[in-house]
Amino acid sequence: MSSLYERHRAVIPDWVALYYQDPIEITHGEGRHVWDADGRRYLDFFGGILTTMTAHALPEVTKAVAEQAGRIVHSSTLYLNRPMVELAERIAALSGIPDARVFFTTSGTEANDAALLLATTFTGSNQLLAMRNSYHGRSFSTVGITGNRAWSPTSLSPLQTLYVHGGVRTRGPFAQYTDERFVEACVSDLEDLLGQTRGNVAALIAEPIQGVGGFTSPPDGLYAAFRRVLDRHGILWIADEVQTGWGRTGEHFWGWQAHGQSGPPDMLTFAKGIGNGMSIGGVVARAEIMNCLDANSISTFGGSPITMAAGLANLSYLLDHDLQGNARRVGGLLLERLRGITAGIDAVREVRGRGLMIGVELTEPGTDRANPEAASAVLEAAREGGLLIGKGGGHNTSALRIAPPLSLTVAEAEEGAAILEQAFRSV
Numbered sequence: 001m002s003s004l005y006e007r008h009r010a011v012i013p014d015w016v017a018l019y020y021q022d023p024i025e026i027t028h029g030e031g032r033h034v035w036d037a038d039g040r041r042y043l044d045f046f047g048g049i050l051t052t053m054t055a056h057a058l059p060e061v062t063k064a065v066a067e068q069a070g071r072i073v074h075s076s077t078l079y080l081n082r083p084m085v086e087l088a089e090r091i092a093a094l095s096g097i098p099d100a101r102v103f104f105t106t107s108g109t110e111a112n113d114a115a116l117l118l119a120t121t122f123t124g125s126n127q128l129l130a131m132r133n134s135y136h137g138r139s140f141s142t143v144g145i146t147g148n149r150a151w152s153p154t155s156l157s158p159l160q161t162l163y164v165h166g167g168v169r170t171r172g173p174f175a176q177y178t179d180e181r182f183v184e185a186c187v188s189d190l191e192d193l194l195g196q197t198r199g200n201v202a203a204l205i206a207e208p209i210q211g212v213g214g215f216t217s218p219p220d221g222l223y224a225a226f227r228r229v230l231d232r233h234g235i236l237w238i239a240d241e242v243q244t245g246w247g248r249t250g251e252h253f254w255g256w257q258a259h260g261q262s263g264p265p266d267m268l269t270f271a272k273g274i275g276n277g278m279s280i281g282g283v284v285a286r287a288e289i290m291n292c293l294d295a296n297s298i299s300t301f302g303g304s305p306i307t308m309a310a311g312l313a314n315l316s317y318l319l320d321h322d323l324q325g326n327a328r329r330v331g332g333l334l335l336e337r338l339r340g341i342t343a344g345i346d347a348v349r350e351v352r353g354r355g356l357m358i359g360v361e362l363t364e365p366g367t368d369r370a371n372p373e374a375a376s377a378v379l380e381a382a383r384e385g386g387l388l389i390g391k392g393g394g395h396n397t398s399a400l401r402i403a404p405p406l407s408l409t410v411a412e413a414e415e416g417a418a419i420l421e422q423a424f425r426s427v
């Protein structure tokens with residue numbers, strides 16, 4: 001009998017990249033821990049941003065899903081759907097967007113695709129601005145706005161996209177700049193780019209902190225400064241909150257709020273962990289933008305009562321237990337610990353983060369050159385120690401990504417930091 005890995009290779013596309021030389025089959029989880037098929041337990045410092053924002057097998061969500069599955073799952077958009085309306089009401093109120101409408105999808109890709117359809121229809125333009133090093137999904141339209149070549153397999157696109165500086169600060173011409181100078185340089189780059197268009201640009205889409213790009217750290221004022229330019233040109237701002245939303249960044253409920261003076265975006269997209277394992281995505285937009293489509297558009301499973309029940313239970317849990325505050329406190333502690341642990345290590349260029357979204361950038365010692373080998377080696381060593389983390393960043397994945405479920409305890413943060421310390425030492 002061949003191994004599950006061999007069977008995977010025989011039927012799954014080559015471009016579905018697995019983590020680890022000896023890939024893990026995760027069979028179950030609880031809280032912040034998961035178990036593999038050999039019964040080995042891991043502390044999960046990555047699943048929080050992938051699927052399971054709050055905790056693995058959270059009883060409140062499991063119960064809500066089971067109850068809804070036992071009652072009814074039907075078309076979410078042809079008949080009135082109470083859980084969908086209730087979750088939309090709550091998200092609209094939380095979004096900060098005035099007169100907000102919410103359209104639910106089943107993934108982040110589909111959410112961004114819907115936002116692009118709205119932005120291009122609303123403005124009558126297929127010209128887009130996106131950030132270098134960004135990631136926005138895997139569909140034909142979203143790979144066209146993804147600035148990270150490692151995740152954008154085609155240069156053909158229905159959109160004309162120009163890429164703006166600002167996502168990454170550890171490499172490139174602006175690496176040594178102060179925050180203020182960095183923002184000025186990026187704004188002038190944006191103005192310069194706009195001067196090269198034929199006018200009528202639909203939107204800028206941006207992740208407030210780049211996720212797949214390696215948990216980058218743009219200065220707080222960046223998007224507020226961009227916003228002033230965009231407003232002058234009548235260009236919409238779409239905040240891709242697929243990784244940064246729901247309190248993960250600790251200080252704020254949404255990533256865009258770190259750029260407070262910019263006000264709410266015109267559109268906001270979300271997905272991933274809000275269903276705590278059930279597939280929810282969506283776009284929030286002001287009514288005038290959301291209602292610009294003049295043909296019907298429905299989604300069979302977007303807004304499904306079963307995923308909406310999960311979203312409602314999960315959202316209630318994270319608000320009732322102040323998991324945003326937990327992300328701020330425990331994330332702050334973890335960030336300090338990691339800075340301490342890595343202080344003497346030449347290959348660690350930067351430890352950055354907000355809340356429970358922490359990135360560690362690895363370079364070849366004393367240079368700005370990406371060091372993907374070191375990143376992979378730490379990832380493997382952490383796994384040996386019983387800790388799952390992620391990788392990301394540019395065309396060379398040289399950043400480690402740490403994003404545990406938002407319910408992480410102080411003791412678990414300490415435990416994970418100790419494993420990482422060993423991992424760094426062994427590499």
Ligand code: PMP
Nearest residue numbers: 107108109135136137211242271
């Ligand atoms: N936007 C961002 C910022 C993401 O990180 C991702 C997923 N990595 C997506 C969009 C796409 O989401 P999905 O995988 O659910 O399609």
